[in-house]
Amino acid sequence: MYYVALVVVLAIMQFLFFAAMVGKARGIYSISAPATTGNEMFERFYRVQQNTLEQLIIFIPSIYLFALYIHAAAAAGIGMFFILGRAVYYKSYINDPGTRGPGMILGFVACLVLMLGALIGIITKLA
Amino acid sequence: MYYVALVVVLAIMQFLFFAAMVGKARGIYSISAPATTGNEMFERFYRVQQNTLEQLIIFIPSIYLFALYIHAAAAAGIGMFFILGRAVYYKSYINDPGTRGPGMILGFVACLVLMLGALIGIITKLA
Amino acid sequence: MYYVALVVVLAIMQFLFFAAMVGKARGIYSISAPATTGNEMFERFYRVQQNTLEQLIIFIPSIYLFALYIHAAAAAGIGMFFILGRAVYYKSYINDPGTRGPGMILGFVACLVLMLGALIGIITKLA
Numbered sequence: 094m095y096y097v098a099l100v101v102v103l104a105i106m107q108f109l110f111f112a113a114m115v116g117k118a119r120g121i122y123s124i125s126a127p128a129t130t131g132n133e134m135f136e137r138f139y140r141v142q143q144n145t146l147e148q149l150i151i152f153i154p155s156i157y158l159f160a161l162y163i164h165a166a167a168a169a170g171i172g173m174f175f176i177l178g179r180a181v182y183y184k185s186y187i188n189d190p191g192t193r194g195p196g197m198i199l200g201f202v203a204c205l206v207l208m209l210g211a212l213i214g215i216i217t218k219l220a
Numbered sequence: 221m222y223y224v225a226l227v228v229v230l231a232i233m234q235f236l237f238f239a240a241m242v243g244k245a246r247g248i249y250s251i252s253a254p255a256t257t258g259n260e261m262f263e264r265f266y267r268v269q270q271n272t273l274e275q276l277i278i279f280i281p282s283i284y285l286f287a288l289y290i291h292a293a294a295a296a297g298i299g300m301f302f303i304l305g306r307a308v309y310y311k312s313y314i315n316d317p318g319t320r321g322p323g324m325i326l327g328f329v330a331c332l333v334l335m336l337g338a339l340i341g342i343i344t345k346l347a
Numbered sequence: 348m349y350y351v352a353l354v355v356v357l358a359i360m361q362f363l364f365f366a367a368m369v370g371k372a373r374g375i376y377s378i379s380a381p382a383t384t385g386n387e388m389f390e391r392f393y394r395v396q397q398n399t400l401e402q403l404i405i406f407i408p409s410i411y412l413f414a415l416y417i418h419a420a421a422a423a424g425i426g427m428f429f430i431l432g433r434a435v436y437y438k439s440y441i442n443d444p445g446t447r448g449p450g451m452i453l454g455f456v457a458c459l460v461l462m463l464g465a466l467i468g469i470i471t472k473l474a
Contacts, residue, residue: 095472098412102466105405109462112401126444127394130384136254142401147239147269149404150276151232158225190253208236212229218222263381274366274396277403278359285352317380335359342352 096169097160101153104176108149111142111183134187141186144197145179148204155207162214168207175203223296224287228280231303235276238269238310261314268313271324272306275331282334289341295334302330350423351414355407358430362403365396365437388441395440398451399433402458409461416468422461429457 115138119125122132129139152175160168178200186193242265246252249259256266279302287295305327313320369392373379376386383393406429414422432454440447 095469098416098465098469099473101408102412102462102469105408105462106466109405126440126447127387127390129394130257133254140254140256146401146404147273150273150280151236153404153408154228154232154280158229162225186253193253205236208229208232211225212233215222215225215229219226257384260381267381267383274400277400277407278363281355281359281407285356289352313380320380332363335356335363338352339356339360342349342356345349346353 094160094165097156097165097172100169100172100176101156104149104152104172104179107176107179108142108145111138111145114138115142137187137190140190141183144182148175148179148200151208152204155204155211158211159207159214162218163210168210171203171206171210175200175207178203221287221292224283224292224299227296227299227303228283231276231279231299231306234303234306235269235272238265238272241265242269264314264317267317268310271309275302275306275327278335279331282331282338285338286334286341289345290337295337298330298333298337302327302334305330348414348419351410351419351426354423354426354430355410358403358406358426358433361430361433362396362399365392365399368392369396391441391444394444395437398436402429402433402454405462406458409458409465412465413461413468416472417464422464425457425460425464429454429461432457 115135118135118138122135124130124132124135130136152172156168156172156175159171178196178198180196182193182196182200185196242262245262245265249262251257251259251262257263279299283295283299283302286298305323305325307323309320309323309327312323369389372389372392376389378384378386378389384390406426410422410426410429413425432450432452434450436447436450436454439450
């Protein structure tokens with residue numbers, strides 16, 4: 094389970110990095126709080142953070158439940174693909190939102206495998 | 221605890237469905253990323269997802285703490301009302317945001333019961 | 348661990364309070380759902396809630412992992428500073444977003460200590 098915990102910490106460190114980039118983008122593109130719109134580049138950084146937040150609420154419970162009910166080391170390994178997918182997503186979204194597909198799909202599939210694996214693991218235990 | 225895990229997975233699957241509906245709405249109402257405004261119908265789908273995200277950060281810790289410190293099967297049962305409330309909320313919000321009240325209240329009360337139950341359970345253990 | 352659970356419940360109760368203030372602000376500043384923009388004061392309440400949500404996805408896993416792998420009572424104590432920081436952040440942001448710095452930093456440093464402590468704890472276990 095230590096590897097799962099490590100992957101979870103790495104995922105939230107990555108999220109913190111995305112959040113820090115939003116803070117930096119506030120300065121660069123002159124978007125004062127509380128505004129979150131008004132500059133396309135700022136909005137890209139903001140959407141990367143928001144979308145990652147939406148994924149983390151799925152990812153964190155899923156990786157733990159997969160680890161508990163299926164296999165811990167496998168959960169950690171699949172979780173690394175989630176982090177990689179998010180890194181690719183970040184880079185491509187900032188360059189051009191139209192190219193965000195591959196990174197999004199990689200992270201999403203990793204998330205989906207963990208979620209469906211957890212579901213199967215739980216149902217197997219209940220059956 | 222398996223039933224609690226099952227309810228948590230069902231809740232995040234429902235959230236994923238709401239997120240997928242936002243993605244679909246981007247196409248239907250021609251709202252390109254990173255924009256999240258500009259079409260009232262798109263914004264309804266987006267707000268359902270955002271509001272559910274806000275509830276899940278309360279729901280997931282609360283259902284686990286309720287299960288640990290009060291009663292696991294009861295936690296799972298109350299959690300099902302949360303999911304039902306969110307389903308009603310989704311349907312009514314998309315039709316007319318002004319009618320979102322009943323679904324919101326059902327989900328919210330389920331969340332509140334889990335949260336306050338967890339609080340009482342913890343305080344009882346500490347006393 | 349009861350104290351950690353208590354701090355987590357207090358943090359989500361605080362978040363629920365911020366969410367309730369957003370609901371109240373919808374009425375006061377006449378911002379009908381699904382809109383989240385159009386009034387600077389409403390947007391302040393909304394941003395406090397959103398920013399707290401972004402912090403909670405870091406805070407909740409971090410406080411648990413810190414408690415598991417470093418020290419439970421210390422985790423709960425540091426967590427209280429997070430809640431205090433968020434309370435200061437709320438008050439200052441509503442008064443004037445330009446003064447949100449100190450509250451944000453207090454909450455953020457508490458979060459960072461928990462996250463980095465968890466990371467060190469996990470790596471120590473793995474080594």
